[in-house]
Amino acid sequence: MAQRRHRLIELREGAAYTQEQLAHALGVEPSTVSRWERGTSIPKPGVRIRLSELFGVAQDRIQAIFNHSPCVSEDTGFTPASLVGKAPPWGGELVVPEIDVSGGGADVLHGELVRIAAEYVHRPLQDVALPLDELGRQTVDLLDIAPPSQLDRLRVIAGATNLLQAHAAQNRGRTSRAASYLTMAARFASESNSRALRAATHNTSALICEWIPGQEGTAVQHAAAAFELLPRGATGVRAAAIQARAAARCGDSDLALKALGRLARAREVPPHPEDLGVNVAGLFAFPEAKQAFYSGGTHRLLGHFHHAISDTRRALDLYSAVPPDQHSYGDEAIARVDLVGALVTSGADDEAATHLLALTELPPDMRIHQLHPAVNELGRVLIDRSSVSRPAQTMVELLHGFTVSPQ
Numbered sequence: 447m448a449q450r451r452h453r454l455i456e457l458r459e460g461a462a463y464t465q466e467q468l469a470h471a472l473g474v475e476p477s478t479v480s481r482w483e484r485g486t487s488i489p490k491p492g493v494r495i496r497l498s499e500l501f502g503v504a505q506d507r508i509q510a511i512f513n514h515s516p517c518v519s520e521d522t523g524f525t526p527a528s529l530v531g532k533a534p535p536w537g538g539e540l541v542v543p544e545i546d547v548s549g550g551g552a553d554v555l556h557g558e559l560v561r562i563a564a565e566y567v568h569r570p571l572q573d574v575a576l577p578l579d580e581l582g583r584q585t586v587d588l589l590d591i592a593p594p595s596q597l598d599r600l601r602v603i604a605g606a607t608n609l610l611q612a613h614a615a616q617n618r619g620r621t622s623r624a625a626s627y628l629t630m631a632a633r634f635a636s637e638s639n640s641r642a643l644r645a646a647t648h649n650t651s652a653l654i655c656e657w658i659p660g661q662e663g664t665a666v667q668h669a670a671a672a673f674e675l676l677p678r679g680a681t682g683v684r685a686a687a688i689q690a691r692a693a694a695r696c697g698d699s700d701l702a703l704k705a706l707g708r709l710a711r712a713r714e715v716p717p718h719p720e721d722l723g724v725n726v727a728g729l730f731a732f733p734e735a736k737q738a739f740y741s742g743g744t745h746r747l748l749g750h751f752h753h754a755i756s757d758t759r760r761a762l763d764l765y766s767a768v769p770p771d772q773h774s775y776g777d778e779a780i781a782r783v784d785l786v787g788a789l790v791t792s793g794a795d796d797e798a799a800t801h802l803l804a805l806t807e808l809p810p811d812m813r814i815h816q817l818h819p820a821v822n823e824l825g826r827v828l829i830d831r832s833s834v835s836r837p838a839q840t841m842v843e844l845l846h847g848f849t850v851s852p853q
Contacts, residue, residue: 457497574614606631678715
């Protein structure tokens with residue numbers, strides 16, 4: 447029995463195409479696109495390449511949508527081999543080959559979600575993109591056939607997967623795609639009536655809005671909504687931290703400092719049992735290093751450079767002390783930018799140069815999009831300082847060759 451390809455539909459809608467518009471762009475009939483989405487046929491290889499270009503995703507992600515189809519490829523008569531059992535670049539199984547819809551399917555998918563959320567923290571985005579999309583596809587497919595007793599849990603898994611996809615899209619600079627994933631996560635949160643998923647969706651929305659010029663106030667509002675839903679544990683700490691930094695970007699010192707106070711109180715209270723920071727963890731957790739990173743960034747934006755230096759140093763020390771699989775390379779990189787900026791402003795150019803050198807050694811595939819505005823701002827600070835400081839001149843030269851490209 448053919449199954450609808452919900453992931454293909456989501457990609458089409460996320461790229462703002464109707465079936466008719468996509469068919470016109472590909473030079474096929476609308477009925478052909480409809481058959482692809484119903485799961486009764488698959489496009490030939492050349493069309494799949496064009497789909498990846500139109501949707502702005504890697505070809506292997508388009509391939510994965512069709513590689514689990516029992517149907518026959520149009521014009522080729524080729525039945526694609528299953529991806530089951532193949533390993534992604536970071537090792538381990540790509541997806542679960544069979545799902546027991548009688549009761550264990552949600553457990554299996556939840557285990558996969560936990561694993562990908564953990565890998566996301568320290569692996570390059572391209573390493574987790576395909577298994578993440580495959581998890582989303584399998585979860586949505588299972589929702590169509592699962593018994594009622596599993597539906598709410600599967601909706602939470604689907605929504606949490608959408609949030610990871612929104613993070614990935616934002617880290618690649620694809621804000622509109624991130625917004626599409628957030629919309630889907632919000633729908634699953636509403637359908638499941640999960641406070642934890644609603645709070646996590648607000649938190650992710652806040653984080654994304656914070657990096658969009660002019661949307662810092664919206665970020666503050668989303669973070670406040672998340673904190674109201676779950677004012678404790680990892681979700682409450684994350685909400686307070688994001689609100690603090692977003693408020694600092696708005697120039698609201700009072701609100702930023704109050705939010706840091708809420709952060710300190712929230713981490714002392716046991717988390718809600720449904721908190722994604724507990725039962726999924728990984729990217730949804732908010733460990734001490736991350737808290738120090740956000741606090742340091744908030745103080746730097748407020749001009750409290752002594753506190754900024756202290757907190758960001760502590761964040762980097764904590765990251766250096768944890769196992770490699772707990773390193774958040776994106777946060778660590780931006781923490782270095784914050785530290786360099788605070789040190790230069792305080793006149794500690796030599797120490798700043800050491801940290802900037804470490805930043806420039808970050809592999810290109812680990813340079814998330816948010817580094818681009820952060821590094822641009824740092825460049826302006828260094829140029830202002832370079833007229834009176836030789837180390838600052840050297841740092842300007844170092845930064846000149848540092849690029850952040852879409853992944």
